[in-house]
Amino acid sequence: MEMLIYCPICKKPLFNSFPTTSFSKKPALEKVCFQADHRVNIKSTKFNEDIVKSLSIGLKYNQYWNYMNWFVDPSYFIFQKTFVYTEPHSIIDKTPLRLPYFEPDFSDINKLLQKISKLIVFS
Numbered sequence: 001m002e003m004l005i006y007c008p009i010c011k012k013p014l015f016n017s018f019p020t021t022s023f024s025k026k027p028a029l030e031k032v033c034f035q036a037d038h039r040v041n042i043k044s045t046k047f048n049e050d051i052v053k054s055l056s057i058g059l060k061y062n063q064y065w066n067y068m069n070w071f072v073d074p075s076y077f078i079f080q081k082t083f084v085y086t087e088p089h090s091i092i093d094k095t096p097l098r099l100p101y102f103e104p105d106f107s108d109i110n111k112l113l114q115k116i117s118k119l120i121v122f123s
């Protein structure tokens with residue numbers, strides 16, 4: 001998966017985040033978009049900032065966040081529902097659901113969400 005430039009949800013440019021790491025290690029590139037209704041966090045591999053290592057998208061619905069997490073190597077996909085009681089603290093309601101990896105297509109978010117819903121139903 002190639003590093004994204006724009007947020008797949010709101011299409012605004014992603015911001016670079018600079019995680020604190022040890023001095024000897026080159027930090028992996030981390031790009032984020034934090035909005036009231038969605039959170040996106042993308043990390044590159046340490047070796048190539050153009051290659052995605054993990055991608056997390058949180059979408060807020062009334063009382064909960066749905067988190068979709070793609071991990072590239074080893075490849076798997078995790079879906080997790082998190083209830084929001086008092087911001088910023090949230091309580092994890094469900095154990096993470098680990099599903100087979102698939103390449104996300106962000107050109108149509110609704111189609112992607114439908115695909116994920118089907119994966120959950122048939123898991």
Ligand SMILES: [Zn+2]
Binds near residue numbers: 007008009012
């Ligand atoms: Zn966004």
